[in-house]
Amino acid sequence: MVEDAGATVTPFQAKHNLIGGGRSIQLVGLDAEITLPERMASGIAELDRALGGGFVEGSATLIGGDPGIGKSTLLLQAAAKMAIAGLPVAYVSGEEAADQVRLRARRLGLGNAPVMLAAATSVRDILTTLSQATPPALLVIDSIQTMHSDLIEGAPGTVSQVRASAQELIRFAKERGTAVVLVGHVTKDGSIAGPRVLEHMVDTVLSFEGERSHQYRILRAIKNRFGGTDEIGVFAMVAEGLTEIANPSALFLTQREEGVTGTTVFPALEGTRPVLVEIQALVVRLASGATPRRAVVGWDSGRLAMVLAVLEARCGLSFSACEVYLNIAGGYRVQDPAADLAVAAALVSALSERPVPVDAVAFGEIALSGEIRTVAHSALRLKEAGKLGFERALLPPAVTDEKSSLKLTGFRTLGAFVEHMLGK
Numbered sequence: 001m002v003e004d005a006g007a008t009v010t011p012f013q014a015k016h017n018l019i020g021g022g023r024s025i026q027l028v029g030l031d032a033e034i035t036l037p038e039r040m041a042s043g044i045a046e047l048d049r050a051l052g053g054g055f056v057e058g059s060a061t062l063i064g065g066d067p068g069i070g071k072s073t074l075l076l077q078a079a080a081k082m083a084i085a086g087l088p089v090a091y092v093s094g095e096e097a098a099d100q101v102r103l104r105a106r107r108l109g110l111g112n113a114p115v116m117l118a119a120a121t122s123v124r125d126i127l128t129t130l131s132q133a134t135p136p137a138l139l140v141i142d143s144i145q146t147m148h149s150d151l152i153e154g155a156p157g158t159v160s161q162v163r164a165s166a167q168e169l170i171r172f173a174k175e176r177g178t179a180v181v182l183v184g185h186v187t188k189d190g191s192i193a194g195p196r197v198l199e200h201m202v203d204t205v206l207s208f209e210g211e212r213s214h215q216y217r218i219l220r221a222i223k224n225r226f227g228g229t230d231e232i233g234v235f236a237m238v239a240e241g242l243t244e245i246a247n248p249s250a251l252f253l254t255q256r257e258e259g260v261t262g263t264t265v266f267p268a269l270e271g272t273r274p275v276l277v278e279i280q281a282l283v284v285r286l287a288s289g290a291t292p293r294r295a296v297v298g299w300d301s302g303r304l305a306m307v308l309a310v311l312e313a314r315c316g317l318s319f320s321a322c323e324v325y326l327n328i329a330g331g332y333r334v335q336d337p338a339a340d341l342a343v344a345a346a347l348v349s350a351l352s353e354r355p356v357p358v359d360a361v362a363f364g365e366i367a368l369s370g371e372i373r374t375v376a377h378s379a380l381r382l383k384e385a386g387k388l389g390f391e392r393a394l395l396p397p398a399v400t401d402e403k404s405s406l407k408l409t410g411f412r413t414l415g416a417f418v419e420h421m422l423g424k
């Protein structure tokens, strides 16, 4: 407690006139009472999972993704489900005419959902209209690049316009308790008007990813002020819109046949969810002294170089006269370091032309010394593998799990693992 405020002014503050003229703010302890904002389920479990449990009232969410990936489809489906559940929901499209949005809704079988729809681009018009009635629980703005604020000069899509429009919409969200969702375009060259400038302004950033030519889509949280960023939502794009994939493992495992060399199944972890993916390697011996290629899809090429180096230096296998190709099936991207051992298994299998047992999964981190290190969430990985019918696991030595239905074979070093693979 400061009894005489004047006595605490330092000479520095006095010189620069930093004290006086302001109003007192309330300073509270960390242990003061908390009121958590309400969450609203979108009715799409995979979206709620990526959001950390649904949309938060009075928050702003940015969803980015390549053109045509399905942003409008996802948000229209969420808006319709929430409207059907009885929440006031507004969908403002600045990109498509109202008829186009209605046509999509009909195609998705959501033509009768009580969504308040508008085609508009003026932020002032949108907010004036929405202020006249009960504010919506969810407001979708598709997209922020088409919005225009008359508070500043400039064409829609420019950085200053995007920032000003977003600022006004976010202020509305905070004042009225509306969950605002902004669609943002991402251009190949990371365009200046892209959602990058917005990422700091919003509470949550979601990225909708996938190959347009592939059917599945992954919704990933990149930033979340109300939850973790390690959960993903998995969808498939079909004629009726986006369908949820509750068990992604089935999606990323291709039809597996006995006796195929160069493939291993890896139980990856995305947040708290295990996802089984197939790792494929192809090793091609070169006749001449040409520089061999190394090509990687879905994994880190630096990490592949490291695993190859450890196989060469610690296990006596030589890949130097071979081209090496590594692919994660289904176009999935693995970021989990536990993939090292599965990659090594695929590489050794491809090189030696001996298949990894079709009923086995492999995981573990490889150290430069050749040691195989324990990774997080072994039990979860084993459980998922067991659920999908796998019977064996090749893993670090320290992993024990009495509950697991799998036969666990631990390896202390990559050398021991390679010997096992080669049947020595």
Ligand SMILES: Nc1ncnc2c1ncn2[C@@H]1O[C@H](COP(=O)(O)OP(=O)(O)OP(=O)(O)O)[C@@H](O)[C@H]1O
Binding pocket: 065, 066, 067, 068, 069, 070, 071, 072, 073, 074, 095, 107, 212, 237, 238, 239, 240
């Ligand atoms: N009639 C249709 N039948 C099946 N799928 C369709 C049909 N029309 C569109 N699609 C799918 O929907 C995708 C477009 O989805 P959507 O418009 O939601 O994407 P978006 O991310 O909002 O794109 P944009 O960046 O252009 O706004 C198409 O790429 C296509 O896969």
Ligand SMILES: [Mg+2]
Binding pocket: 071, 072, 073, 095, 142
């Ligand atoms: Mg769209």
